[in-house]
Amino acid sequence: MVNTILAKRVNHIVAKGGNPACPKGSKSRGFSRQDRVSGKYVTVRHGDFSVSYCHLSECRVARGDCVRPGDVVGISGNTGRSTGPHLHLTVRMGRRHINPGILLQFIDKTRQQALEKLSE
Numbered sequence: 001m002v003n004t005i006l007a008k009r010v011n012h013i014v015a016k017g018g019n020p021a022c023p024k025g026s027k028s029r030g031f032s033r034q035d036r037v038s039g040k041y042v043t044v045r046h047g048d049f050s051v052s053y054c055h056l057s058e059c060r061v062a063r064g065d066c067v068r069p070g071d072v073v074g075i076s077g078n079t080g081r082s083t084g085p086h087l088h089l090t091v092r093m094g095r096r097h098i099n100p101g102i103l104l105q106f107i108d109k110t111r112q113q114a115l116e117k118l119s120e
């Protein structure tokens, strides 16, 4: 999913409504909530950091659910304070906000290294 979406701003990802939002990582647990700003959102904790997928039209994670790589955690949408359908990623390390681009680059690089190892 990350490969097919376009970074618009530091923490905004352009996505058409209805695309599945897939988390990365393993041994991760999530929950779903809703508020006026983020709309419907899913937060997945990956050990030291967490990723929130905001403005969803539909959440597909119940509190404490184990989330595996490739699982669909929600459907992108336009809920909360949003001016159009997009997937809003918020990445936190403890209480600190992290640029999601750093995480996405790390995932792409690790994936590429794994594919290279597999093709040797």
Ligand SMILES: [Zn+2]
Binding pocket: 011, 012, 086, 087, 088
């Ligand atoms: Zn946003």
